Amino acid sequence: QVQLLESGGGLVQTGGSLRLSCAASGRTLSNYGMGWFREAPGKEREFVAAIDRSGGWTYYADSVKGRFTISRDNAKNTQYLQMNSLNSEDTAVYYCAAARSAWATTVRNEYGYWGQGTQVTVSS
Secondary structure, rough: OOEEEEEOOEEEEOOOOEEEEEEEEOOOOOOEEEEEEOOOOOOEEEOEEEEEOOOOOOEOOOOOOEEEEEEEEEOOOOOEEOOOOOOHHEEEEEEEEEEEOOOOOOOHHEEEEEEOOEEEEEOO
């Protein structure tokens, strides 16, 4: 059983930055793609960013491209999401996810494990 634990969320002003972390336990994730999704109130959970097992391939939603950076440290079984230039539309619960394959995928159903989520609130 894989457990994913997010941290780093919080309240930040418009234009600020946050760095989310996702630590995995129960199984090494170095063979699996990882991703971040988010869910705003009243909206469906949406893809944010993904990274393949080596960290060499990354994908981003258009809404965060150029502002967010996904990365991973396989030695620490951890992935990260650096979020810069935050705005109110980034307010959401952010979820870490582990894919069923080694690839970076944008498809929600291709992720088999999920964290409990961490709240990010951007105030104006």
